[in-house]
Amino acid sequence: MQRNASLPCVHSLRVHGVVEESIVDGPGLRFVVFTQGCLHGCPGCHNPATHSFGEGYETTPQALLTQFATNPLLAGVTFSGGEPFLQPEPLAFLAKQVHALGKTVVVYTGYTLEALYPLAQERPAVASLLEQTDLLIDGPYVAALRELDSGLKGSSNQRILDNEAIGSLWNVLQLRQGNVPNG
Amino acid sequence: MAKQIVKRDGCSVLFDSSKILNAIAKANKAVGEEEITATGLLFVTEEVCRLLEARSLSNVEEIQDVVEEVLIRFGFSKTAKAYILYRAEHTKIRDAETYLMDIYKKLTWAPAKEEDIKRENANIDGDTAMGTMLRYGSEGSKFFIDNYVLPKDAAAGHANGDIHIHDKDFYMLTETCCQIDLIRLFKKGFSTGHGYLREPNSIESYAALACIALQANQNEMHGGQSIPNFDFAMAQGVNKTFRKEYVAAFACFLEVKNELDAAEAVARTEVLLQGLPYQPTLGNGEAFGQALLACHGETMRPLLAKTHLHATQKAIQATRRRTYQAMEAFIHNLNTMNSRAGAQVPFSSVNYGTDVSAEGRMVVENLLLATKAGLGNGETSIFPVQIFKVKAGVSFNPEDPNYDLFRLAMETSARRLFPNFSFLDAPFNAQYYREGDYNSEVAYMGCRTRVIGNVYDTERQVTCGRGNLSFTTVNLPRLGLEAKGNTAAFFTLLDERIDLVFRQLLHRFKVQGSKKVYNYPFLMGQGIWLDSEHLKWEDSIEEVLKHGTLTIGFIGLAEALYALLGKHHGQCEQAQALGLQIVQHLRRRADEKARETGLNFSLIATPAEGLSGRFVALDKQRYGTLEGITDKDYYTNSFHVPVSFSIAAFRKIQLEAPYHALTNAGHISYVELDGDASKNLEAFETIVRFMHAQGVGYGSINHPLDRDPVCGYIGVIDDCCPRCGRKEGEGVSEEALLQLKKQYHDVPM
Numbered sequence: 001m002q003r004n005a006s007l008p009c010v011h012s013l014r015v016h017g018v019v020e021e022s023i024v025d026g027p028g029l030r031f032v033v034f035t036q037g038c039l040h041g042c043p044g045c046h047n048p049a050t051h052s053f054g055e056g057y058e059t060t061p062q063a064l065l066t067q068f069a070t071n072p073l074l075a076g077v078t079f080s081g082g083e084p085f086l087q088p089e090p091l092a093f094l095a096k097q098v099h100a101l102g103k104t105v106v107v108y109t110g111y112t113l114e115a116l117y118p119l120a121q122e123r124p125a126v127a128s129l130l131e132q133t134d135l136l137i138d139g140p141y142v143a144a145l146r147e148l149d150s151g152l153k154g155s156s157n158q159r160i161l162d163n164e165a166i167g168s169l170w171n172v173l174q175l176r177q178g179n180v181p182n183g
Numbered sequence: 184m185a186k187q188i189v190k191r192d193g194c195s196v197l198f199d200s201s202k203i204l205n206a207i208a209k210a211n212k213a214v215g216e217e218e219i220t221a222t223g224l225l226f227v228t229e230e231v232c233r234l235l236e237a238r239s240l241s242n243v244e245e246i247q248d249v250v251e252e253v254l255i256r257f258g259f260s261k262t263a264k265a266y267i268l269y270r271a272e273h274t275k276i277r278d279a280e281t282y283l284m285d286i287y288k289k290l291t292w293a294p295a296k297e298e299d300i301k302r303e304n305a306n307i308d309g310d311t312a313m314g315t316m317l318r319y320g321s322e323g324s325k326f327f328i329d330n331y332v333l334p335k336d337a338a339a340g341h342a343n344g345d346i347h348i349h350d351k352d353f354y355m356l357t358e359t360c361c362q363i364d365l366i367r368l369f370k371k372g373f374s375t376g377h378g379y380l381r382e383p384n385s386i387e388s389y390a391a392l393a394c395i396a397l398q399a400n401q402n403e404m405h406g407g408q409s410i411p412n413f414d415f416a417m418a419q420g421v422n423k424t425f426r427k428e429y430v431a432a433f434a435c436f437l438e439v440k441n442e443l444d445a446a447e448a449v450a451r452t453e454v455l456l457q458g459l460p461y462q463p464t465l466g467n468g469e470a471f472g473q474a475l476l477a478c479h480g481e482t483m484r485p486l487l488a489k490t491h492l493h494a495t496q497k498a499i500q501a502t503r504r505r506t507y508q509a510m511e512a513f514i515h516n517l518n519t520m521n522s523r524a525g526a527q528v529p530f531s532s533v534n535y536g537t538d539v540s541a542e543g544r545m546v547v548e549n550l551l552l553a554t555k556a557g558l559g560n561g562e563t564s565i566f567p568v569q570i571f572k573v574k575a576g577v578s579f580n581p582e583d584p585n586y587d588l589f590r591l592a593m594e595t596s597a598r599r600l601f602p603n604f605s606f607l608d609a610p611f612n613a614q615y616y617r618e619g620d621y622n623s624e625v626a627y628m629g630c631r632t633r634v635i636g637n638v639y640d641t642e643r644q645v646t647c648g649r650g651n652l653s654f655t656t657v658n659l660p661r662l663g664l665e666a667k668g669n670t671a672a673f674f675t676l677l678d679e680r681i682d683l684v685f686r687q688l689l690h691r692f693k694v695q696g697s698k699k700v701y702n703y704p705f706l707m708g709q710g711i712w713l714d715s716e717h718l719k720w721e722d723s724i725e726e727v728l729k730h731g732t733l734t735i736g737f738i739g740l741a742e743a744l745y746a747l748l749g750k751h752h753g754q755c756e757q758a759q760a761l762g763l764q765i766v767q768h769l770r771r772r773a774d775e776k777a778r779e780t781g782l783n784f785s786l787i788a789t790p791a792e793g794l795s796g797r798f799v800a801l802d803k804q805r806y807g808t809l810e811g812i813t814d815k816d817y818y819t820n821s822f823h824v825p826v827s828f829s830i831a832a833f834r835k836i837q838l839e840a841p842y843h844a845l846t847n848a849g850h851i852s853y854v855e856l857d858g859d860a861s862k863n864l865e866a867f868e869t870i871v872r873f874m875h876a877q878g879v880g881y882g883s884i885n886h887p888l889d890r891d892p893v894c895g896y897i898g899v900i901d902d903c904c905p906r907c908g909r910k911e912g913e914g915v916s917e918e919a920l921l922q923l924k925k926q927y928h929d930v931p932m
């Protein structure tokens with residue numbers, strides 16, 4: 001997906017917590033941001049404490065970036081949840097800064113890419129965050145389809161989409177809506 | 184007058200007043216003044232006897248009380264004092280003897296799992312006859328050493344936990360460890376003391392003899408055994424195997440192609456391969472093929488080309504298969520074979536990764552593949568501890584000839600915890616490195632011991648044929664507590680401890696040096712130890728032992744810093760600065776002592792899981808439970824950041840790396856990963872590369888292993904348990920468990 005040149009600086013986001021170095025949330029060592037707040041309510045969710053919107057704490061993309069940048073071993077950042085696409089503006093901004101450091105961005109979402117499309121019509125930052133996503137694991141967690149051994153996916157209904165796959169699917173969605181894909 | 188007296192053990196003997204007289208005479212003589220005449224002695228003795236009868240006393244202790252009383256009453260106060268001391272001394276020895284007998288009783292009658300003392304060394308099976316016999320020996324030896332061998336200050340320092348003398352029960356017997364050069368040993372064959380073994384001729388026999396050498400040497404030393412050049416040594420076995428396979432396949436092809444009988448095909452092969460400038464090897468297939476064709480006439484060439492191609496392919500296949508099996512057997516043997524009177528698996532380490540020959544690479548590839556596959560049902564093996572040598576230009580960078588093996592090593596380690604990684608480019612290791620000379624490549628004993636520098640013989644700064652003689656560890660947290668926050672006081676106390684350790688190491692070295700070649704028929708008799716090949720059977724080994732290292736270690740830097748500053752080096756910069764200062768000081772003192780004596784005094788980051796528990800327990804008794812210091816079961820390993828302290832991997836590596844440069848007798852840094860590293864090799868490699876960049880000498884990456892609560896298996900469990908075969912949620916029958924219990928000691932019952 002093509003990356004847009006400019007993004008507004010956004011001041012704050014609500015997170016549940018961060019993990020400084022994880023080896024289970026994407027390739028290499030990754031800095032994981034667990035966002036606070038989720039509406040999906042997947043039965044069997046592993047992270048119910050991230051659902052409410054009041055808990056967790058406020059922080060800024062800048063503060064997260066500073067912490068991220070001190071660690072030379074990190075391959076990139078991973079946004080997990082909670083639902084990252086409920087706070088797309090600050091995350092897209094942060095993701096862009098991470099790319100500027102030459103590192104990668106992995107995003108987990110309980111939405112399918114198809115479900116994100118209509119959201120993006122009302123909230124352009126959704127598309128911006130997708131543009132900044134190198135690897136997207138999409139779709140709700142389905143306990144009955146739990147995968148033990150598949151690495152990144154929690155259940156087999158989920159997909160792992162790289163930036164290119166996101167872009168082409170997105171174009172298909174636009175065509176379906178009768179919009180002309182840009183670029 | 185009492186006719187009988189009752190001894191301490193309860194039995195009665197006939198009363199004999201001359202014994203009392205003799206004891207008084209002895210005490211009086213020891214004083215040297217206040218002389219009691221012969222008549223005086225008789226008089227005192229008579230008075231003792233009279234009192235005993237009057238009070239009808241008959242117990243040994245009571246008799247001695249009366250002797251003291253009479254001596255004092257008659258004004259022989261100095262003699263009385265000497266008598267009391269003499270009594271106390273004997274009581275002490277007697278108590279110790281009772282203590283020793285108590286230990287023997289425990290060793291004999293209690294099952295190992297109930298008695299800590301029987302489990303002291305995890306490698307020894309304390310329930311077997313030989314295991315128990317070993318423990319009798321070890322406990323008896325400790326008793327003897329404490330009471331009759333050790334200098335009083337060293338014995339006291341060890342007993343009260345100021346220092347820890349490692350492998351004390353072997354004090355007057357042998358040295359710690361040795362790095363064995365198999366290439367030298369195998370040349371012309373060797374003798375284990377139980378029989379002569381000729382030079383091996385196939386990869387299978389190379390691997391088998393490697394095990395035997397480790398085992399034989401282990402029986403003569405108290406620490407572990409290491410092979411510093413495993414790939415180079417085994418490559419020769421691969422070479423011989425390949426040549427034989429090539430010749431056999433060559434003959435086989437001729438036999439079928441030309442319809443010869445077997446004997447004729449062999450004879451023909453011999454003729455055809457004669458007179459060539461070199462032998463066929465794994466790596467020179469093409470060149471050898473050309474040489475072969477050039478040697479023969481035009482008409483022969485098409486057949487020869489075909490035969491050569493076939494022979495090469497077959498030989499490679501067969502050699503690879505045989506090498507894999509040999510490596511599999513090597514691992515299996517080292518995990519099951521016994522040494523030390525049959526009760527202990529040898530602690531073995533192998534270093535490899537820098538041999539770029541086709542043969543050496545085949546060895547390493549197959550050792551790694553066999554390790555990755557696991558023992559038997561896929562269990563993770565404990566021995567040998569494997570160390571992969573990382574070197575830029577050889578194995579570190581993607582364009583390096585052994586980079587593929589480095590990758591395979593990481594893949595294996597992510598699954599099996601071994602190999603660990605040693606870094607030949609760290610400046611303190613690189614200074615010895617000479618390209619193409621394995622003897623200049625630093626090697627690590629699995630536990631972290633490092634021996635390469637040599638002040639005794641600066642021309643021989645090499646790995647092979649050398650090892651540690653002994654080491655003794657300083658309890659740093661106690662110094663921190665004694666110094667009461669005063670850094671200057673800390674260093675004064677540290678210097679006292681260092682002096683004590685140096686005296687003790689030299690004392691032990693004298694004892695070790697008094698031994699003869701015949702005390703070490705394998706290590707010295709077969710010329711494994713450097714320069715021992717020049718010695719005769721009756722010669723003293725003192726001079727050649729000087730190639731070994733005398734090592735001071737330290738434990739609990741983190742707790743010592745906490746005691747001094749209220750923070751450890753993971754928590755604050757100032758603590759890190761002081762930590763470095765302390766370890767620099769230790770190193771400086773070791774270097775000075777080395778210059779002064781011409782002996783290899785050196786500094787190790789002590790690997791002492793068992794010992795650190797002993798120090799804490801003693802300090803807790805003395806100082807109580809102190810937060811951040813004695814409120815734990817173990818003092819933190821050497822210079823490590825405490826395990827319980829949560830810290831990012833990169834920070835831990837940055838903080839610990841500078842200590843590697845200071846600890847010239849050995850070091851290791853661990854990084855703990857949370858999650859299955861075998862599914863994220865990129866992360867694994869990132870960390871290894873960062874260790875390299877930061878100047879770490881020896882590193883290991885750990886990750887939590889799964890444990891099956893039903894059968895006790897510990898290791899990676901993907902889908903079904905490699906030991907009992909059950910999947911999550913399934914059960915295992917009682918009989919199957921009992922069957923497993925016979926095979927594995929750790930099956931819960």
Ligand code: SF4
Pocket residue numbers: 038039040041042045046047048050081082083109110111140141
């Ligand atoms: S989307 Fe994630 S956080 Fe939200 S309910 Fe589903 S599994 Fe839980």
Ligand SMILES: [Zn+2]
Pocket residue numbers: 891893894895896904905906907908909
């Ligand atoms: Zn099991």
